[in-house]
Amino acid sequence: MTKSIDGIIWQADADTLRFHHVGGSVGDILGYSAEDWLSADGFWQSKLHPEDADRIIETCTDLSRQRLPHRLTYRMIAADGRAVWLQDNVKVVEDGDHATLFGIMIDVTDFVEERQKLEATSLQNAHYRALYDLVPVAIWEEDWTDVLTELRRLRGQGVGDLAAHAHETPGFTQFMLDRLRVLAVNAGAVEMFRAANAAELVARAHEVFEAGQPNSVFLTALEAIFRGERRIEGVNRLRRLNGEPVHVQFRIALPGIEDREAHVVICEMDISAAHVANERLELITRATSDVIWDFDIPRDWLWASEGLQQNFGLDPAEMQGSLEKWTRRIHPDDIGGVMRQFDRILHEGADKWNQEYRFQTGDGTYVWVRDEGVILRNPAGEPVRMLGSLVDITERRKLEERLLQSHRIEAMGNLTGGMAHDFNNLLTVVMGNFEALEVSVGDDPEVRKNLDVANRALDRSARLISQLLSYARRQPMAAQAIDLDHLIAEMSHIIARTLGEQIEIKVKTAPGLWTCRTDPSQLESALLNLCINARDAMPEGGVLTIGLRNAEVEADSTPAVRGLAPGRYLVVSVTDTGHGMDEATRQSAFDPFFTTKGPGVGSGLGLSMVQGFAHQSQGIVDIRSQPGNGTQVEVFLPAIASAAPAESHPEATARTEHQGSGHILLVEDQDIVRDYMTGLLESLGYDVTASGTVDEAASLLASDTDFDLVFSDIVLPGGKSGLDLAKRVEVLRPDLPIIFTSGYHEAADGPGAKLQEGRNFLRKPFRRNELVTLLQRALPRD
Structure with a gap:
């Protein structure tokens, strides 16, 4: 019975701590056999983690001699060298002068490690909060939800020019200002505005605006939101709570007008004195994890911060020097546009620079970055210096692309669903009237032949709508017995027309093929997806082979079919002579949105949908590929006992005579x-x-x-x-x-x-x- 317990059950002498019995999951948790535990004195002590051993042995010995039950948490070293966290629950049973320890050790490694992560996260959040209060700028956190509600109302009423509306509406700016709520401020804001504490500044926030002046920056922000802009920045004159004026440089991250909740963060820097501005810029540079760069334009000398090593694996010392060291790491497809933009802003008098491009890291891979900065000019207007930052935005770009793909899929699903509803309604009427015609035309063979052709066309139309829904993932599984030889033969002309003349198509089937049961429309969609992928892997042309074979899967089968229940399967394969793929690409091939094709060419959903279809059919998909040797994709579908496959193009069934009532x-x-x-x-x-x-x-x-x-x-x-x-x-x-x-x-x-x-x-x-x-x-x- 103890073998079924998820823990190590043990007995030991309370005075010597010598183990008499070990059972339960003894081998599963630490990898040692019961004989290992009992073969020699001190086995348990010898496997305790060095950092825990003295404490645990001392505690266990003391509590055991006092005949007290105890619960200890400690680490032991497993047979494979892992440190395993155990919770040891111990009970003392006395028998006269002798006492025995009964215990169970439970593996709590996952729990302990998760708790450690949470503690680390809590500490990190505390660090972030400390940094938030240490940053020498004023940070305001405000709720603009009601502001956006009012803006949406105005737009719904037809207001197009918000500035004109504000000018024509007395008190508009103050009315809108009353709609926002100040949620919190940081210590920098408290200090800058000479408040006693954050609560006071929040309560008296309206006093920071110059008396008698409308808040022009706030109105500017509202106009920017109305235009769809997401950020504004500039300078403003405000007032400390003690009445002193203060000039600030500000930046506001704006919400979208359609956002239902808007948490707005406003950053303000006191630029009343030049030395304060320089001091704070230096602190921000040291605090940020982004790459900060400084380019001396006349000397062609570029400096970058340590963030270059942390974020991109590049030594700042090696990158220091000519701008050419930087530009040669810009992706070849991007360098032309980047340099044209760079030259333009230098010579057209601009004072800001921002660009997104692909940048090569230290390991040779490319990541997307956002490069932005300011341009300093001499009195003659000539650019002399640029300062800016470089931020890795690869994940943001991926998320944007995935969101776009998701929207496309959702739009396609909505479109095809509506099309299917209307088209299938019309087909119902047409089919019914053709059936009525079949009864009324008699036995004229020519007319019957034409009606038969029309009926086949109607059935084909219904199947095309079903396939369209399948492509849009709006079609449920409608499994039926399928003759794959017949299905492949019917699809051959569609595949050939889709792939083009540069692809030679071969079909290889085995004699005595079994019957499988799945959704024919979804199988056709999956097969067409695989053929299109194969075509794209052979841009110069090649050979595509569609194969059909029987496969008997046993419990000890090869890795290619592990995960399948033992039994008989029909295997559909698509093999190409294309460029193949490396192991990393093969491992990611089924991930949703993963694609090796360029933007706008592939969605990254084809193989994911094929895998979903196979799993829904109780099968699997397997890929074999090597760079330069082409790719083979096999779909395993469960075979069924011999059954009459459904016709791909069912004939109109005989008319059933019926006279109902009701x-x-x-x-x-x-x-x-x-x-x-x-x-x-x-x-x-x-x-x-x-x-x-x-x-x-x-x-x-x-x-x-x-x-x-x-x-x-x-x-x-x-x-x-x-x-x-x-x-x-x-x-x-x-x-x-x-x-x-x-x-x-x-x-x-x-x-x-x-x-x-x-x-x-x-x-x-x-x-x-x-x-x-x-x-x-x-x-x-x-």
């Missing part, structure tokens, strides 16, 4: 679909009352109790769906069956939908026989 409440907002469905249901023998909204349908249900069934679309106008109608039905007629339908598949798969296709849900487009089947199940004849 009163159906039809809820459909689109006129053309509602008219078609009314006619179809009436042709099947039902009485139909049609409505276009949830409220109208609920009103009909409340006033008429002879309805036998509700047939409702899910996506309806007015902010209410068919699922909302179902809740009303539960109250009004809890026994009334409901059949839902929708051309927007995601609507039927949302939280709480509880819909089952073939039982109470019919996907558009559908055929007459599918509708008949559900009606017969919902309204069986007596």
Whole structure:
């Protein structure tokens, strides 16, 4: 029993601390066997961490001799050299003059290390707060949430020129100023404005403005927010609480006008005296972790701070000297634009410089940086000196790119969802009318042939919408038995047209292929993604091979298929003769948004979506690749017992004769679909009352109790769906069956939908026989 306990169970003599028994997870936690523990005296003592040994042995000995229970936390050295934190809970059992220790050692390494991290973070935050109060500038933290609310209201009223509005509205600036709240100030602000403490300065913040003057800087900030700017800076004349004037240089990070909460930080530096400004600039330079640089333009001499080593792995001493040492580390694709901008601002009289570009670090990799500074000029206007900072913005650029990709995906999903709803509605009407034509045209072979071609085109249209939804990740898994030989053959012309003539396509299949069960549309999407990736890896052309084979996976299988349950799998592979990838790229290939393609070329989602499809199918994806030797991607899909695969292009099924009875409440907002469905249901023998909204349908249900069934679309106008109608039905007629339908598949798969296709849900487009089947199940004849 003790082997199942997640801890080391032990017994030892209370006087000698010699262990008599060791069990539980003895080998799992420290890697020593029970025999190691019991083979010699002092084993436990010898494995204690050197920093803990004396304290623990002394404490344990003292408490054991006093026959007192105890709990100790200490480290032991595991067999592999790791330091493992243990919590040792010890109980003393006395038997006459003799006593035995019973204990359990529990591995608490993760807990202790997490606690240490939290303590370190707390200490770091305390350091940041200390630095915050030590920085020799005034820092104001303000809440501008109500200010933004008022700005949005003005914009909604059509105000376009805020400055003109402020000029025409007496007291506007003060009105807006009353909307903000000062939350906190730092010690620098308290000192600069001669306040007794931070609380006093917060309470008397309005007094820092010159008496009788509107706060022009505040109005400037409001105008900048209105224009969409995110920062302003400049100089301002303010007043200390003792009445003395003070000139400050300020910088305000502005919120966006659409932000619902706005925590604004304002930094102000006292520039009343030149020596104060120089002193504070020096302190800020030493305090910041950014790279601070100073460029003597006439001497072509550049100096950079120690941040260059910390952030980019470059020795400042080696980088000191000519500007050329710096510019040769700018990415070749960026250097032209950077230098043109540099020359322009020097010769056009500008006093500020800022640029973003890629910069080579000490290990040869490139990172994105923001380089900004000020230009000092002599009385003749000639540039003589530049001072600025260099900040690594790589993570910010990545986040911006990922956010952009996410917005694109979301937009595509919304677009395709709406398209699917409307298009599938139309297909439902067209399919139904073609079915009616098939009955009325008789046996004319030429007409029947044309109708058959039209039916195939309709089925293909429905499948194309399904694939579009799959690409936009709005299509649920619709698994069915698939003949992959047939599917690949049907896709071959699409793949060839997509890849172009420069790619030679080969298909290799094995005899006796098994059948697999998955979603054919999503498989087609995954295969097309893999083929496009392979094409992009062969820009000069090459050979792409699509392979199909059976695979038997056993418990001790090779690493390529580890993680799969033992069993039979069908393997779909795509192999190219392209440039291949190194191990680091291969390991990251499935990460969302990871791409080796340039901006705007690849989203980094193709392989991630392929992997998601494989996992959803209870399979995996494996990549084999080496630089220069091409890439092979294999998708393992579970095989099933022999079953008749679904037809890729199903024929129109034989018309089922049906004559129903009963009163159906039809809820459909689109006129053309509602008219078609009314006619179809009436042709099947039902009485139909049609409505276009949830409220109208609920009103009909409340006033008429002879309805036998509700047939409702899910996506309806007015902010209410068919699922909302179902809740009303539960109250009004809890026994009334409901059949839902929708051309927007995601609507039927949302939280709480509880819909089952073939039982109470019919996907558009559908055929007459599918509708008949559900009606017969919902309204069986007596």
